[in-house]
Amino acid sequence: MSIFPHSQVPTVEVFSVDDVSPAAVAAVESVYEETFGIPVTRRGALGELDRDRDDDPPRASAYLRTLAGASDADFAFAVTDRPLRLYGGDEVNGMFHDGEGVAVVTIDQLVDGDEFDADARVAFERLVRQFAGGLFGFQSHEDCVMASTEADRGLADIPDDFCDDCAKRLRGEDTAPEPDEWHVTTKELEEFETAMRWADGDIRLTEYPLIALGIAYNTVEDIGARLPSIGSRALPRSVRASIHKTYRSVRFVVNAVLFLVLAGATFVLLLDGYGALTGSEASTAVAFGGLVVAVVLGIVEHAIVTGIVGGLFQGFAEGAREGLGAEE
Ligand SMILES: [Zn+2]
Numbered sequence: 033m034s035i036f037p038h039s040q041v042p043t044v045e046v047f048s049v050d051d052v053s054p055a056a057v058a059a060v061e062s063v064y065e066e067t068f069g070i071p072v073t074r075r076g077a078l079g080e081l082d083r084d085r086d087d088d089p090p091r092a093s094a095y096l097r098t099l100a101g102a103s104d105a106d107f108a109f110a111v112t113d114r115p116l117r118l119y120g121g122d123e124v125n126g127m128f129h130d131g132e133g134v135a136v137v138t139i140d141q142l143v144d145g146d147e148f149d150a151d152a153r154v155a156f157e158r159l160v161r162q163f164a165g166g167l168f169g170f171q172s173h174e175d176c177v178m179a180s181t182e183a184d185r186g187l188a189d190i191p192d193d194f195c196d197d198c199a200k201r202l203r204g205e206d207t208a209p210e211p212d213e214w215h216v217t218t219k220e221l222e223e224f225e226t227a228m229r230w231a232d233g234d235i236r237l238t239e240y241p242l243i244a245l246g247i248a249y250n251t252v253e254d255i256g257a258r259l260p261s262i263g264s265r266a267l268p269r270s271v272r273a274s275i276h277k278t279y280r281s282v283r284f285v286v287n288a289v290l291f292l293v294l295a296g297a298t299f300v301l302l303l304d305g306y307g308a309l310t311g312s313e314a315s316t317a318v319a320f321g322g323l324v325v326a327v328v329l330g331i332v333e334h335a336i337v338t339g340i341v342g343g344l345f346q347g348f349a350e351g352a353r354e355g356l357g358a359e360e
Pocket of ligand 1: 196
């Protein structure tokens with residue numbers, strides 16, 4: 033049975049390219065069946081590629097174009113054992129087109145000349161799960177199978193499955209994918225809607241301090257987001273690792289300061305409120321109780337600020353980047 037709360041499920045087709053291991057094609061089927069409860073139709077070999085030039089190996093985009101023409105299903109995958117290249121010439125494990133619902137994945141880098149064994153299959157299933165998530169509209173984010181594998185991290189270093197938030201959204205009445213787009217209402221989408229409301233000047237009074245703190249928090253996040261691209265080719269792995277470590281310590285300090293500021297401000301407000309209500313100074317016992325409450329509220333506030341606002345401004349940045357990319 034499907035994991036979706038609605039009666040409809042998307043149709044999925046899988047094509048093989050050349051003589052790719054049937055076990056790799058079967059891996060796509062088992063990911064869709066086991067992770068999402070969606071049956072997959074096996075379509076056999078993908079026909080001749082619709083290339084715009086004679087590159088060898090063919091560009092990943094040629095597979096996507098061919099798939100879009102060959103399949104009427106909601107989602108279509110092509111599985112190959114040949115290298116896949118982007119326009120820039122970079123080799124990738126796969127590529128997908130969200131709007132067309134098509135994806136091509138290769139086992140080339142995972143098998144590296146060997147058999148498609150059990151280890152390769154586990155990594156490959158992770159890749160397929162990530163791409164299936166991408167087709168559902170999930171953006172890449174940490175602590176999830178959607179985590180980016182760029183920079184100094186490979187498929188072996190990301191989680192096997194979706195995070196709690198993604199899993200919940202796939203099954204939620206209001207967020208699960210529905211036809212025709214089959215897009216999940218992601219956190220990014222909700223944050224984008226908040227961003228649009230803010231852009232229209234519809235900001236709630238309580239949101240102003242969040243915006244200020246969000247800018248401070250996101251500046252640090254932004255630095256982190258840029259790190260993988262800074263000399264990802266020029267710098268040796270050990271140097272990149274140490275940059276990441278430094279970044280993580282900076283982020284920790286900012287998180288700690290942010291928490292102290294929030295808990296401190298809450299504490300002051302609580303004591304003020306007590307004074308205003310009772311007309312007397314708080315006793316030591318009352319102050320201590322206020323401190324405990326402030327710490328708990330500080331944790332909640334911190335989660336709200338880092339979760340909503342951090343993500344919101346990141347959403348802004350990514351939206352702008354994607355917008356520019358689409359115009360190019
Ligand atoms: Zn997730």
